[in-house]
Amino acid sequence: MTKLAKWSVFCLGLVPFLTLLYGALSNTLGPDPADTLAAETGEWTFRFLLLSLAITPLRNIGSWPKLFPYRRTFGLFALFYASLHFVIYLVFLLQLRWSEISEDILERPYITVGFTAFLMLVVLGATSTKAMMKRMGRHWRQLHKLVYLINILGIIHLIWILRTDLTEAVFYASILLPLLAYRVYKYYARKAARQVSLSTPN
């Protein structure tokens, strides 16, 4: 990964944030800017999660090993937009009425699911450094498989928000499903290979 490529990806990842920030400051996000910000940051979280998930298959199938470091970059961008999403919810939608937050998280399923996914993403973000990777060893891989669950919870969160026209959820699910199917396929392929190597006489 060249430095230039790295910086370009980093800057591109910030474009949605800067666009929204400009919209918020110039008050051009419509009559209910908080609602717009929540929807947009939620969607960008999804896009970066899917990008991050797409890296491994692209590396293996397309044999683009140079892409690999971006798996973490995109994952961290997903966390960045998810955090914005959560802060916007707290500050502008909930308006810091702390008494209502437990009610929201416990009684409104779409918030329960979104909040759970966010907490998991925070854990993955916190353990994303190389040092943590080394320290955790094989547990790191196991823990970071949570990203599949996070994506699924994200889809459920979206379906509950959409209510009537599921086109958007179907769109994201149609990208997520092949990415998950690839993992399932790899899992069984590896298992089969192991069995073959075990049963082969020396």
Next chain:
Amino acid sequence: MLIKSKSDILSSEITPESVYHDRRRFIAGSLGAAFGVATASLSGFASAADGDGLRAKAPTDLARSAPAPWWEEKFASISPAVKTGGFSTSEALTPYRDVISYNNFYEFGTDKGDPIANSKEFKVDPWSVAIEGEVEKPGVYTLEDILKPHVLEERIYRLRCVERWSMVVPWIGFSLADLIKRFQPTSKAKYVEFFTLLDPESMPGQRSRFTTISWPYREGLRMDEAMNPLTLLAVGVYGNYLPPQNGAPIRLIVPWKYGFKSIKSIVKIRFTETQPATSWNMLAANEYGFYANVNPEVHHPRWRQDMETRLPQTLFSSSRIETRPFNGYAEQVASLYKGMDLSKNY
């Protein structure tokens, strides 16, 4: 800075909303201040500038042209809003631009900006409305016939959406009761059922493969609700013709109920003996009841209902206000529900 402290919220609330919302009055106010005009004379000055006695007119650069020539005659004389009885309010109006660009009209898409973007080619002329069911004079009537005997009037109503946002909108229309009387419902008519146009070709939301609503959209009222003088058939907004995204050419407005009851682009009105099925109730009966009266004490599973955001808001000016029972129209309509358990009949 995105994060505001508590004192910011308080200081923004000190600024009267009317000054923020109503640009015309704001400009008049600044002019008045600049030229030292006494504040007392300002209100008179502002309403004279409005003309026709109407509280508000659509800005000329955004106003719609008439759907058909006869509309212009109809709109030439509009009675100003009656000041009492809930027919008007002195609250600041939601600006025209926001009223026509922030809409829930799922026939044109589910995002708030979809209806204005996707309804540009929507044809409202010719238009007819079928009157069916328990009436003496059923039939299919042209819109011109529907409107002919009625004098249009301005009504300034609060509009409260179940999604917790609200607006104040100057509608143009006439009482549904006056229309109902013309068609002479029979003694069997206990409810009124309304249908929106079904036309997937011009309504992309109805073409969507992943929609869970069974089109056409339908709504209903009990007969006494329909006959209440507040219940309005609207054909205009801000002194001008309704844009398609606001439910052109004719829509219902029931100001004490959540917005989804106020069905748009009506093509059929049917009088029934039994309670009609309604779209959101069919979709999720535990979330949306038949009555859907604005009620700060009964929370929707998705949204608390004791507060609302009065649009427009900015990130830096909180415009949250308390939601009132029956959206502030309790005096006019609470008696309709005497003896009913409103937490069950939500």
